[in-house]
Each structure stands twice: as structure tokens, then as C-alpha cells.
Amino acid sequence: MATPTRSTGFPPDPTIDLDGSPNLVGPKLPVPHIGIQPDTVKPWWFVAGVVLGQLGIFLGLMGPATVSIQLKATTLSADPAQQAAIVGLAVAPGALAAVLFNALGGRISDRTTGRFGRRRPWIIGGAVAMLVGLFLIAIAPGAGLMAVGWFFTQATANMAFAAFTASLADQLSRTQYGKVSGLVGIAGNLAVMVATWLSTVLGGNMLLLFMVPAVLGALMAILYALMIPEPVLKENRHPFNLVELLSTFWRNPLKYPDFALAWAGRFTIILASYMFVTFRLLYMTNHLELDAASATGAVAIGVTIYTVTSMVASLAGGWLSDKLGRRKALVAAAILIFGLATYLLLHADSVAAFYVVEAIMGIAYGAYIAVDLALVFEVLPNREEAGKDLGVFNIANALPQSLAPAFGGFLLANLGGGTNFAPLLITAGVIALIGAILTMFIRGVK
Template sequence: MTSTQQGSGFAPDPTIDLQGSPNLIGPKLPIPHLGIQPDAHKPWWYIAGVMLGQIGIFIALMGPATVSLQLKAGVLASTPAEQASITAIAVAPGAIAALIFNALGGRISDRTTGGLGRRRPWIIAGVVMMSLGLLIIAIAPSAVVMAIGWFLAQATANMAFASFTASLADQLPANQYGKVSGLVGIAQNLAVLGATWLATAFTANMLALFMVPAAIAIVLVTVYALMIPEPVLVKNKHPFNLVELVTTFWRNPIKFPDFGLAWGGRFMIILASYLFTTFRILYMENHLGLDTQSATLAVATGVTIYTATSMVASLVAGWVSDVLGRRKILVAVSILIFGIATYLLLHADTVSAFYMVEAVMGLAYGMYIAVDLALVLEVLPNREEAGKDLGVFNMANALPQSFAPALGGFLLANLGGGTDFTALLVTALIAAVIGAVLTMFIRGVK
């Protein structure tokens, strides 16, 4: 249904431009009607654009999150414990920025007026400003400056990501949720893989380490932004005031319990994941005894294995969830398997054993990411405010990213002396078990 067809079944809305803002790349697609779920399949080239956008954002963000920040911290530190502390100091403020600006960005994009549409301006501007934050990290002389750069990068990237995710709710019909969710999961893992190998290539060059992924992100994300047909608001029916600001960060879990339970499940698996990935280089150096160069190469190889198994799991799980119409059991089982695999890292005493655990983690996370987005899109409280609701949901990504470095840094530095990962990985297992249980209580989705 296009905005030019509002007379057929829709009351005319003077706040919506009847023409909209067409996509500038590819054959013209229908302009979605605000608040109404589309029913027409999106073509393959649009889905390819979705994957490009996901790869672009994540290749620039996940490189620092998984490897690059730890390598930069290693340049500034003199001991393993100091490296862990610097990593925690640098990462935690950025995750707080992600918490705030993902939700805020979604709400602002819901309310944005202008001829380019609601989502497109924020997608492009956000990724450009993210690159500036990464530049600050690359040249940072201290942990404090690193933290400032990561805060800016996370704030602006999450503005872009909130609009990107909301655009999927605007554009996709329900019967493409599972398949696209699976492909988005594959794109995310390809981005992590690419970022990790780029880190391996540029270990000794801090500027290239951060700015090469940033340049790739600007190109890919801009391409996606130009492929989406956008509704255009000519007037904002809901002025952005103090009440709007406060409610941006909240959706009542009592009134919308399924949304709240899905939020809790996402929080727990991200917490379990980041308790390990934030300190992955340290694990390789201090648990397996590798030097920095070997540790970086082993992590890159492990991520390659993780990505390969995750891609297979994403394709199969997304297809199965659409065919069977079942989401939550796949999500719950995948979270549980991921937690068990995290715990098994304690018993990985060789690089080969580490690779085996990475394969299991990849299968679990691939299954999870393929189905979780489809599940969330089905439990959105208000489709007209999809940006706000998905922003609130994505706080379940940002909060544990903020909490995990602080908690993990404490557990590792104080209970593990910088080298014993027992407390860290047992905590990750407990978080995953809780997430699996919460997901099974969702009622509105099979």
C-alpha cells in the first residue's frame, strides 16, 4: 500500500505527504503507509541492500568492540590487569551512549519531518559522525580520550542503527520476517568476521585499524539509505516535549508483557556474549598463553569458524521459523546453548579446543539472531512508533554492553587476577539460562 493510495481504505492524513520520498537506487518501490504493516514482498535487491547496511554499521562498530579497543588498550598498558582496566574504562561510557541514543534516535526518527523521509537522514548522518568518533580513538593518548571517542562513535552509530532497524519494520511484510532476520544475522556475522580480519591486517597501524572499517561503513550504509522508499511527514502530530523525552526510554512491561520478556531474553544473551568478547584477546593471551600477534590471528580464525557455522544456522533457523510459524522455542534453545558453550571455554586448553567452542557458539548465536528479530517484530506494541519501540528494545543490546565491561573487568581483575576467567564465564552461563527461561514465558508468539 503506497501513501498515494490513502483514499483506498485509509482516512486522508494532512500530516503525510501524498508523494513520499522514493528510493533513489533500484526500481521504484511502493511508499509504505505510516503505521500499517506492508503486505507486498520486497525484491531480492532490496534485501541485499538490507544486508549491506547491516554489514556497514557492524563492521565499523564490532571491530573495536571485539578486538581493536583491546589492541589500543594494549598499546597504552604495561600489565594484563591494566589492559583489562583500560578496556573497561574505554568501553563502558560508549555502551551508555548506545543505551541512550538508540532509543532516542528511534523516537526522533519517528517524528522527523522533511523531504528525505524519517529514517534516511539519520542513517547517513549517524554513520558519518561515528567515523569521527573512531578517529578520536585511533589517535587517543589515554584511556579517557578513548572513552570520549567511543562514546561519540556509539552515540551516533546507534542513532543510525535505530533508524535502520525501524526502516525494516516500515518496509517488510510479516511473511518475510524470518528469512530477512536470518540474512541480517548472516550480515552481522560477516561484518564481525571482516572487522576481525581487518584488525589482524592493521594491528600495528592504529589509524588504519579504526578508519578503514569506518570508510567501508559510510559507503555501504549510504547505499542502503538510498534504496528505501520513505513516507514523508510534513507536520509532526506529536511534538517532542519533556513527556516525549521521558517516555522514549520506556514501554510498560506489565501492559506489554511479551515485549518485556523478549527484551529480557535479549539483555541476557548480550550480557553473556559481551562478558567474553570484551576480554577475548586477554583470554587468548592469558588463558591460552599466546602472544599478542598470535592471539589476534587465533581470534580472527575463531571468528571465521563462528561466522561460518552461524551463517548456516541463520539460514536454516530463519526458514524453519517462517515455515513452522514458531519463534520462541528456537530463541530459548539457542540462548541456552550459547551459555553452555561460553562455560566450556573454561575447559578449552588449546587453540583447537577454542575453535571447537567457537563453532558451537556460532551455531547457537546464528540460530538466535535469525529468529529473534522476527519474534520482536511480531510483539511490537505500536507499529506507528516502531522506531521508539525498537529503540527501547535495542536498549537490551546497549545496557549489557555497558554493564558487561564493568562487571567483567571487576570479576577478571579482582577475582581472577587478570588471568583466571572462571568467575567471568560462570556468570555468562547464568545470564544465558535466565534469558532462555524468560523467552519461554512469551505467550503471543509460538
């Protein structure tokens, strides 16, 4: 078995242990140097571990966000408007947790000292702690405890996700950005699909519905954390005072405009997506007038179509962006198509039409997610603080997922009466269009 390769050719730095913390699963890999982009291509089994890590965190987090919390709401009320309000009220506090702990998770992992490395402890700790929040939601008698549980779930899962995303910037060479970004996108969509199908089997038992995917997800995330060769920071080189704490949540958009535009593009497509995804089940029961059992089955099939088409699009988009060296136009086009597909949902008058639109949305989102992360890696303001920068960027991923239920719930309950989805879907389409336009102004990436 090979031994870890000691980093050489860098100025002496007493705060860094150049031997690092080797990976505990798989053949030993070279330990990357802090702040330096690796030029060694990672092997296939490591890339498979990346997919497992993303799949695991999203399996625990996105199942509740897309299906389980809606099912929980239907057990608490039979009134459509009240169901929408319960979902919005229960999930809204998670927006604050997503913003705070995604950014904090990246910054804290940048500065974590200890023999196990910077990212590994937070990936493992966050994935395990996430189970507690999901347990609270499962046993909650009302929206209040659901809100507490979702806040804690978002806090801990986003700590893990921030460290996970930062680890990709630490570990991957530029030549792997597009391909791995595409696979990460596939894993995220696959997690939603798996969680949806699990809901068709476990939907009658709230405890199993929330905890089975969460436990499986935590195990996958832990496995990935044991596969990464971690740089070790022996001591913190920067003070962590109030100014530093506040700067965790900020990168000057005037100084780093490309990073800011990439952030805005991600925010808009995620907000547009989850304004519908959060209420997908209610869309089936109230717009297409299916009963709960038929709606759950139709959603599972729709999510499967979405996932399969997005997987194909992600592989093609990631490969094409690496081959052509062009990312911006692909990202903007994908956001635009996704927005148009969101609007088309308003005119779907059958389950078959819903499936067609799901396929279009899957192609658009798959192409987007395959290229967008690669684009972001190229416009990072400071590679030495990749955790902080990706934490700021991940706010654009986490915040809209939590804002969408509250914003969408308001539009659906107050303007749509719980059954008219026009205000929700038209707004989502316009938001996506704005994101496509903003992305085209990025100058530093072709």
C-alpha cells in the same frame, strides 16, 4: 523504469505526504504507509541492501568493540590486569550513550519531517558522524580520550542503527521477517569477522585499524539509506515535551509483557556474549598463553568459524521459523546452548578446543539472531511508533555491549587477577540461562 506507487485506501491524513520520498537507488518501489504493515514482498536487491546496511553499521561499531580497543589497550600497557582495566574504563561510558541515543534515535526518526523521509537522514548522518569518534580513539594517548571517542561513536552509531532497525519494520512484510532476520544476523557476525581479519593486517597502525572498517561501513550504510522508499511526515502530530521525552525510554512491561520478555531475552544473550567477546584477545594471551601475534591470528580463525557456523544456522533458523510459524522455542533453545558453550570456554585448554567451542557458539547465536528479530516484530506495542519501540528494544542490544566491558573487566581484573577467566565465564553462562527461561514465558508468539 517503474514509478512509485501512491498509497491508497487509507483515511485522509494531512500530516502525511502519500507520495513520499522514492528510493534513489534501484527500480522504484511502493512507498509504505506510516503505521501500516506492508503486504508487498520486497525484491532480492532490496534485501541485499538490508544486509549491506547492517554490515556497514556493525563493521564500524563492532570492530572496536570486539578487537581494536583491546589491541589499543595492549599498546598502552604490558600488564594483563591493567589492560583489562583500560578496556573496561575506556568502553564503560559508551553504555550511557547506547541507552540514550538508541532510544532517542528511534523516537526522533518516528517524528522527523522533511522531504527525504523519516529514517534516511539519521542513517546517513549517524554513519558519517561515527567516523569522528573512531578517529579520537585511534589517536588517544590514554583511556580518557578513548572513553570520549567511544561515547561519541556509540551515540552516533546507535542513532543510525535505531533508524535502520525501524526502517525494517516500515518496509518488510510479515512473510519476510524470519528470512531477513536471519540475513541481518549473518551480516552482524560477518562484520565482526571482517573487522577481525582486518585487525591482523592493520593492527600495527592504530589509525588504519579504526578508520578503514569505519569508512567502508559508512559507505554501505549510506547505500542502504538511498535504497529505501521513505514515507514523508509533513508535520509532527504529537507534542515533544518532557513527558514525551522521558517516555522514549519506556514501554510498560505490565501492559506489554511479551515485548518486555523479548527485551530481557535479547539483553541476557548479548551481555553473555560480549562479556567474552570483549576479552577474547586477552583470553587467548592470558588463558591459552599465546603471544600477541599468534593470539590475533587464532582469534581471526575462531571468529571465522563462529561466523560461518552462525551463517548456516541463521539461514536454517530463519527459514524454519517462517515455515513452522514457531519462534519462541527456537529462541529459548539457542540462548540455552549459547550459555552452555560460554561455560565450556573455561575448560578449553588448547586452540583446537577453542575453535570447537566457537563453532557451538556460532550455531547457537546464528539460530537465535535469525528468529529473535522476527519474534520482536510480532510483539511490537505500536506499529505507528515502530521507531520508538524498536529503539527501546535496541537498548537491550546496545546497553549490554557497553556494560559487558565494565562488568567483565571488573570480574576479570578483580576476581580473576587478569588471567583467571572462571568468574567471567561462569557468570556469563548463568546470565544466558536466565534469558532462556524468561523467553519461554512469552505468550503471544508460538
